[in-house]
Amino acid sequence: MRLKDKVSIITGAAQGIGLATARKFAREGAIVVICDMQPSGVQAAVAACEAEGARAVGYVLNVARRAEVDDMVAAVLAQFGRIDVLVNNAGITRDARLQSMTVEQFDAVIDVNLRGVFHCAQAVAGAMVAAGSGVILNASSVVGIYGNFGQTNYAAAKFGVIGFTKTWARELGPKGVRVNAVAPGFIETPIIASVPEKVIDQLKTQVPLRRLGQADEIANVYAFLASDEASYVNGAVLEVSGGMTV
Numbered sequence: 001m002r003l004k005d006k007v008s009i010i011t012g013a014a015q016g017i018g019l020a021t022a023r024k025f026a027r028e029g030a031i032v033v034i035c036d037m038q039p040s041g042v043q044a045a046v047a048a049c050e051a052e053g054a055r056a057v058g059y060v061l062n063v064a065r066r067a068e069v070d071d072m073v074a075a076v077l078a079q080f081g082r083i084d085v086l087v088n089n090a091g092i093t094r095d096a097r098l099q100s101m102t103v104e105q106f107d108a109v110i111d112v113n114l115r116g117v118f119h120c121a122q123a124v125a126g127a128m129v130a131a132g133s134g135v136i137l138n139a140s141s142v143v144g145i146y147g148n149f150g151q152t153n154y155a156a157a158k159f160g161v162i163g164f165t166k167t168w169a170r171e172l173g174p175k176g177v178r179v180n181a182v183a184p185g186f187i188e189t190p191i192i193a194s195v196p197e198k199v200i201d202q203l204k205t206q207v208p209l210r211r212l213g214q215a216d217e218i219a220n221v222y223a224f225l226a227s228d229e230a231s232y233v234n235g236a237v238l239e240v241s242g243g244m245t246v
């Protein structure tokens with residue numbers, strides 16, 4: 001078990017990559033803290049982790065609301081006494097081309113995908129630095145490296161997350177805290193359910209592996225980066241895209 005007793009907060013863990021990551025962490029022995037906006041999804045994810053034999057607790061919260069994040073972190077510290085891992089996975093899309101994107105669409109994505117990552121990292125950093133150890137993992141995207149049609153807001157946020165990652169790796173590395181980002185390609189989860197089948201087929205042809213990724217294939221990378229096996233990986237942006245950008 002590579003994450004035995006590591007207290008691991010995973011945001012956006014009610015479905016998709018976050019849920020797969022929570023279950024993987026549970027199988028690796030972690031104490032899993034499920035955070036999401038969907039109350040029934042939080043409950044189900046906690047039950048799924050417990051079914052894997054892990055201790056798990058759930059918090060219904062919006063990462064864009066700082067007070068809710070602070071309350072969760074305080075409660076986790078009160079219950080477990082430390083935080084070993086934060087996976088900043090919660091994310092949304094509100095796609096539109098530059099000329100038709102509304103300010104509301106722009107703000108919604110920046111609030112969750114960028115500001116939410118800042119809130120969670122800042123909330124746990126003190127405890128990690130005090131402990132002299134910890135791991136922060138941020139969800140970027142290939143869109144944050146290369147851009148994407150119709151995703152001005154999302155590309156900006158995911159590019160910003162890479163900036164966070166490199167900055168925090170420099171700031172927190174000397175204190176024993178590693179910070180890395182994962183940049184998935186196109187992964188089969190509810191977030192891409194609205195993408196037309198024709199577009200999905202087209203995307204597959206761009207991937208040398210000729211298929212979309214599965215949530216478990218990202219969860220496995222988070223588990224590696226969270227584990228001591230990645231002890232010299234810091235400030236990295238690990239692309240997990242089946243090679244779609246080579």
Ligand SMILES: NC(=O)c1ccc[n+]([C@@H]2O[C@H](COP(=O)([O-])OP(=O)(O)OC[C@H]3O[C@@H](n4cnc5c(N)ncnc54)[C@H](O)[C@@H]3O)[C@@H](O)[C@H]2O)c1
Nearest residue numbers: 012015016017037062063090091139141184186187189191
């Ligand atoms: N699926 C992909 O192809 C893909 C590719 C690259 C990056 N990503 C990134 O990976 C992460 C997970 O993606 P996914 O495909 O599993 O998405 P998803 O939509 O399936 O799941 C996202 C989860 O985040 C939760 N969430 C949304 N806003 C929240 C908020 N404000 N506070 C708390 N929870 C919130 C949702 O309720 C949901 O459970 C996202 O950051 C996404 O941008 C996904």
